[in-house]
Amino acid sequence: MTRTRPGDHVILSWIPNCGHCHYCAIGRPELCDSVPRGKATMLDGTTRLSKDGRPIHHAFWVACFAERVVVPEAGVIPIAPDIPLDRAAVVGCAVMTGVGAVTITARVEPGSSVAVLGCGGVGLNCVQGAVLAGAARIIAIDIQPQKLEFARAFGATDLVNGAEEDAVAAIRRLTDGIGVDYAFEALGNPRTIRQGYEALRKGGTLTVAGMAPDGVDLSVNALSLAAQEKVIRGSRFGSARSTVDIPRMLDLYQRGRLRLDEFVTRHYRLDEINDAYDALQRGEVGRGVIVFE
Template identity: 40%
Template sequence: MTAVRGVVATGRGKPVEVTTIHVPDPGPGEVVVRVQACGVCHTDLHYREGGINDEFPFLLGHEVAGVVDSVGDGVGNVAPGDFVVLNWRAVCGVCRACRRGRPQYCFDTHNAAQSMTLDDGTPLSPALGIGGFAERTLVHSGQCTKVDPAARPAVVGLLGCGVMAGIGAAVNTGGAGPGDSVAVIGCGGVGNGAIAGADMAGARRIIAVDKDPAKLEWAREFGATHTVNAAEADTVEAIRELTGGNGADLVVDAVGVPQTYTQAFYARDLAGTVVLVGVPSPDMRLELPLLDVFARGGSLKSSWYGDCLPERDFPMLAELYQQGRLPLEKFVTEEIALDDVEAAFEKMHRGEVLRSVVTF
C-alpha cells in the first residue's frame, strides 16, 4: 500500500479536494503506474457534477501518460519501467464483439479489481476506471499501452481520451479519406481532434463550425480549410455553400445536442455520413422526419472512444506526432500542478483552454 496525493470529488458540484489516497500493491492482472502527466477533460467535470453517476467519491483524471511502477501476478504485456499511455477500454478478448474480430467494440472491458481508498478506508471510484489525478494509480494491465518513451508525456497522454475520440470519430468511425469534404461542429478538444484526423487522412476540404472565434482560430491550426461562425451564419446553409451546394461527405457532431445533430444531418451530402461523438445528456430527445432519414440515405453513426483499439492506435499516433505529421502538441494549452485542477475546470468552462495538463 502506497500513500499519495490525489484530486477527489466528494459530492455533486462541490469543489475538488487534493487529499491523501492509498494505492494498494497490484494484485493479479493489475499494474501500479507512476503518473507523469494527466489531461483535464470535460468528462472529469461531468463526474464532479454528478453527470456520469452518483458513485462519489471520485478519484478524477483519466488522460494519463506515465511509467509502470510495479505489476501483479500474471502480467506479461508490461514491466516496471515501461512508458505507457492509459486507456479505459482494456478489451476482454472473449465477449461476442471480440470473438467476431471487432475488439474495438468490446462489451466487457477490464478495470482493476482492487479499490484505491481515502485515509478512512472509503473506496474511491476512479474516473473511467483510471483515476489519473494522482501521483500513482492502480489499473488493469490491459489498460496500459506502451508507446515510444521519447514522446513527451503531457502530449501523448491526451491520446487516452478526448483527442483519440476526435481523431477516431473522423478516421475510424467516419472513414474520412483523401479528397473528402468534412465538417466538424464544435471545436473543443474532441472537435479539433476530428479536424486533425481528417487532415491527416487527406481530406480535401475541412469546415470547422463553432460560435467562438478563438476556437475557430484553433481549428485552422489543426487543418481546417474553412470556418463558420454559427452565431453569425446558418450552419447548414454555410456548409452547403462551401461544398458546391451538396453538403459534406462527413459531418462530425462534437457537441452532442439535438440542435447540432439536426444541423449535421442536413449539412451532409446525399448518402453522406453523420458521426455523433459529443455526449448527450440523458434527458435529450431527437425528432427527425423518418422520410428524410430514408430519402437521404447514407450512415448515421455514433463514435464511442473514436472506435479505437489502443494497442493499434496509440503507438501509431504517437509516432506520427514525433514525425511532425500530427500536431498533438498544439492541444496542450498549459501545464499545471495537481493543486490547480479546480481552476483548470473554470478555464475549460469559459473556453479559454483546449487542454490543461497536470504534470508531475
C-alpha cells in the same frame, strides 16, 4: 503474463478491454462488454483504494487526477520512452476519439468535404483527422472565436461561427448548395447532431463522436433517411483498438504528421486543477495537462 514492466512509460486508457468477450473477439474492443460501465471500479467490480473505510472509485478506469493510481492492466498501453509524457497524455482520450472518428469509424476518402460541429478537444482532432485523411474541404463550426482559430491552425479550410450565422445554411453555401460528404458532431448535443445531419449531401454520413447525456432523444426527418440515403453512425473512442491505434497516433506524432505540441497549450499543477477546468470552459486551451514535478 503482463504487458508492462516497472519503469515503462505508459498511456492510460479509459476503455480497458477484457480480450475475450464477444466484442473483443470480433475486433471491436472499444465496445467491450466485460467492463463494469458507469461503476468506476476495477474490472472485477471492486475498488482497491479507500479512505476512512469508505471506497474511493477509479473514475473512468484511469483515476488520473492523482500522483499514484491503481488501474486495470488492460487499460495500460506501453509507449516509446522518448515521447514526451505531457504529449502522450492527451492521446488516450480527445486525440484518439477525434482522429479515430474520421479515419477509423467514417474512413473519410481523400478529396472529401467534411464539416466538424464543435471544436473542443475532440472536434479539433476531427479536423486534424480530416487533414490526415486528405479531405479537401474542412469546415469548422463553433460559437467561440478562439476555438475556431485553433481549428484553423489544425487545418480547417473554412470557419463558421454558429452564433453569428446558421450552421446548416453556411455549410450549404460553402459546398455550392450540395452539403458535405461527411459531418462530425463532437458535442453530444441533439441540436448540433441534427444540424450535422441536415448539412449532409444526399448519401452523406454523419458520425456522432460527442457523448450526449443519457436519456436524450434525437429527432430527424424520417423520410430523408431513406429518400436521401443519409447515414447516421456513432463513434465510441474513435472505434479505436487501443493497443494498436494509440501507438499509431504516437508514430504519426513522431513523424510530424499529428499535432500534439500545438494541442497541449498549458500545464498546471494538481492544486491548479480548477483553474484548468475554468480555462477549458472558456475555450482558452486546446488541452491543459496536469504535471507532477
